[in-house]
Amino acid sequence: xxxxTRRQEQEPEQRGAGGEQSSQSPLENGIKDGLTGPExxxxxxxxxxxxxxxxxxxxxxxxxxxxxxxxxxxxxxxELLAPRGVARVAGLRGGTGxxxxxxLREIAHGLAIFSQGRRPTEAVWSRVVGxxxxxACLGAAFASPDNDKGRLTFATANVLAVSALDVLCARxxxxxxxxxxxxxxxxxxxxxxxxxxxxxxxYAFWRELTNLPRFMRHLESxxxxxxxxxxxxxxxxxxxxxxxxxxTEDRPNQLIAWRSLEGSEVDNSGTxxxxxxxxxxxxxxxxxxxxxxxxxxxxALVAKLVGEDPDGQMQVDLRxxxxxxxxxxxxxxxxxxxxxxxxxxxxxxxxGVGVGG
Amino acid sequence: MRxxxxxxxxxxxxxxxxxxxIMNRRDAIVKxxxxxxxxxxxxxxxxxxxxxxxxxxxxxxFMGEIVETGPDVHDRKVGDRVVVAFPISCGKCFFCExxxxxxxxxxxPNAWMAEKMFGHSPCGIxxxxxxxxxFAGGQAEYAxxxxxxxxxxxxxxxxxxxxVLFLSDIFPTGFMGAEMCDIQPGDTVAxxxxxxxxxxxxxxxxxxxxxxxxxxxxxxxxxxxxxxxAKADTINYEExxxxxTLMEMTGGRGPDACIDAVGLExxxxxxxxxxYAYDRVKQALGAETDRPIALRESIMCCRNGGTVSVIGxxxxxxxxxxxxxxxxxxxxxxxxxCHVQRYWKRxxxxxxxxxxxxxxxxxxxxxxxxxxxxxxxxxNKEDDCIKIVLKP
Numbered sequence: 237x238x239x240x241t242r243r244q245e246q247e248p249e250q251r252g253a254g255g256e257q258s259s260q261s262p263l264e265n266g267i268k269d270g271l272t273g274p275e276x277x278x279x280x281x282x283x284x285x286x287x288x289x290x291x292x293x294x295x296x297x298x299x300x301x302x303x304x305x306x307x308x309x310x311x312x313x314x315e316l317l318a319p320r321g322v323a324r325v326a327g328l329r330g331g332t333g334x335x336x337x338x339x340l341r342e343i344a345h346g347l348a349i350f351s352q353g354r355r356p357t358e359a360v361w362s363r364v365v366g367x368x369x370x371x372a373c374l375g376a377a378f379a380s381p382d383n384d385k386g387r388l389t390f391a392t393a394n395v396l397a398v399s400a401l402d403v404l405c406a407r408x409x410x411x412x413x414x415x416x417x418x419x420x421x422x423x424x425x426x427x428x429x430x431x432x433x434x435x436x437x438x439y440a441f442w443r444e445l446t447n448l449p450r451f452m453r454h455l456e457s458x459x460x461x462x463x464x465x466x467x468x469x470x471x472x473x474x475x476x477x478x479x480x481x482x483x484t485e486d487r488p489n490q491l492i493a494w495r496s497l498e499g500s501e502v503d504n505s506g507t508x509x510x511x512x513x514x515x516x517x518x519x520x521x522x523x524x525x526x527x528x529x530x531x532x533x534x535x536a537l538v539a540k541l542v543g544e545d546p547d548g549q550m551q552v553d554l555r556x557x558x559x560x561x562x563x564x565x566x567x568x569x570x571x572x573x574x575x576x577x578x579x580x581x582x583x584x585x586x587x588g589v590g591v592g593g
Numbered sequence: 594m595r596x597x598x599x600x601x602x603x604x605x606x607x608x609x610x611x612x613x614x615i616m617n618r619r620d621a622i623v624k625x626x627x628x629x630x631x632x633x634x635x636x637x638x639x640x641x642x643x644x645x646x647x648x649x650x651x652x653x654x655f656m657g658e659i660v661e662t663g664p665d666v667h668d669r670k671v672g673d674r675v676v677v678a679f680p681i682s683c684g685k686c687f688f689c690e691x692x693x694x695x696x697x698x699x700x701x702p703n704a705w706m707a708e709k710m711f712g713h714s715p716c717g718i719x720x721x722x723x724x725x726x727x728f729a730g731g732q733a734e735y736a737x738x739x740x741x742x743x744x745x746x747x748x749x750x751x752x753x754x755x756x757v758l759f760l761s762d763i764f765p766t767g768f769m770g771a772e773m774c775d776i777q778p779g780d781t782v783a784x785x786x787x788x789x790x791x792x793x794x795x796x797x798x799x800x801x802x803x804x805x806x807x808x809x810x811x812x813x814x815x816x817x818x819x820x821x822x823a824k825a826d827t828i829n830y831e832e833x834x835x836x837x838t839l840m841e842m843t844g845g846r847g848p849d850a851c852i853d854a855v856g857l858e859x860x861x862x863x864x865x866x867x868x869y870a871y872d873r874v875k876q877a878l879g880a881e882t883d884r885p886i887a888l889r890e891s892i893m894c895c896r897n898g899g900t901v902s903v904i905g906x907x908x909x910x911x912x913x914x915x916x917x918x919x920x921x922x923x924x925x926x927x928x929x930x931c932h933v934q935r936y937w938k939r940x941x942x943x944x945x946x947x948x949x950x951x952x953x954x955x956x957x958x959x960x961x962x963x964x965x966x967x968x969x970x971x972x973n974k975e976d977d978c979i980k981i982v983l984k985p
Contacts, residue, residue: 430687432685432686432687432690517687518687548705551705551708552704552705555698555699555704555705558686558698558699559699562683562685562686562699563619563683563685563699564618564665565617565618567617567683567699567700567702567717567739568616568617568702569702569703569717569726569727569728569729569739570613570616570650570727570728570729570737571646571649571702571703571723571726571727571728571729582646583598583646583647583648583649583650584646584648584649584650584720584723584727584728584729584730585596585598585610585611585648585649585650585729586610586611586612586613586614586729586737
């Protein structure tokens, strides 16, 4: 569900088709307020999350890169093992040594693509360089009267077509890497859960920000410092991170928004919405958090704070919130380390320590 | 205390482990007087359930005496003799309020794991992998029981452990299997699998008004128990073609309802020999996790418009599901881990009135220390083993 305005700005290309059939834009349609806004739910909308569509894609560049890798190896083997045949097709006369060398180079490109992992950005750019070399050789070949000009033109056209694919693939890989980096710098988290309580109850619990560390595991403490401001301490590997925040919007029983004060080490903001679930089935809690550090070391810090899977972590935290409100405490099993064990595993045996009683 | 711990495929050991403690405010500690090995424990024993850890305490069918309670336990007190339900359920969430106890939203601390595998998480379960919470099980001297007010049933005076122990799982599970069939007067119900759950499904089908019940298995002792204990007709699938026999019994129409009480480790013979080999190979290659031979057959046999009720445990993915038969013949499938707490008071009444004595399924009684031997005997179906009760 797209709720952040930043994300919607990225979506017009994808939304175009649907928009033509609808007289309203997605924003007017009520998407901005989430699936079921405080107003009556609006149906007949296109739903979905725009996060995977950060930049316009023509093709899946990862798949294309693998295709190009196989192409490199295939062509390289042909050049290496059957240089005469290749020369005949390309309209070249003369030595086969150069063609064999080009074959070796092609194979190297192919191997580089497969050894560089899922996104072989550099390897595909190396293919672009190779294409330039090929084109230069073909250009030189036009100068020799021995060569078949018609076949040379055909070969050049083919190399140009493959070059275009190489450039497209390499650019998309680079752009994608950029997007991933940008996403790591600014980590948006969007999650929701239904809690068997009224919006009033859940709002009241959250409005007392000092309750947040009870279910958000990366927080150590939140304390009021006066005038609606608060001091936050978060756990981080090797120490803690602190910042001051203020509440920027407060609609009783509906919404709370906060953001860190200027000059914070970790710039972050959050919004939580409380909505009556359909059919009186409790309260839908929708949380949006955004950590936007200036970059560099702080960026790495944020990555550590929110972990590898920020959405998953938030889901676990929201489930803990649900338990705190519905049950008054967080359920632990013998296999979890007193509720901390998100990633840790130990046998399901009693720990030999108690927390209640 | 002593507890039966999982150490790997076909490797369980009784070890000395720390005593359980109160960890949540609604916990109780139960001193176990009787505990059992469940057929579904064999899926763990044979290594079919992922997320097991070396040292996990097994067991989800147990009963005993409450020896300690947390500060928020209100309806149980020290000294109460109780049966413990295998599902761990909070009693306060949306699903518990609807008595869908195995769908409790709050009792699985590892819900994120189950969500990855199942899309959504079921409840926590005692001694049944970390996917269902990593709770220590009840094949032990003591167990911690979360949400004790919801998860325990007080046992009235005058009933023995063996009469009420199976209210923890297999009797309600079999009963739910029959209840899901929405049995009408005159109905014929066929049950695949004459293990303990199948026995209770057959007995329950009669309790719910079925006219005729048919049990399907290959072990003579289980078929004998189905005939003598559950009063069902039986088919030995190694000796007869199940489909042909069921059609003959029902005038060609097929049973009104079919219950799969087998689950993911089905076997096959005769006409199923090839199917069994096929599934076995695919399972070994990791191309499917479960062998749904009984499920496929129950769908093909069920009459048009009938119900297929699945209480045998499945863990992952199956292959060659006969969707065409299922869809074109308007079949209904109902499934689930048993919502024990929804049924056990009613079933206790049946026991109190003498309408059923669940102890008829017990074939072996052992000490807890013999649990590894028990697992092997039960798994290999040696010594006509059908149900083992352990005494700590």
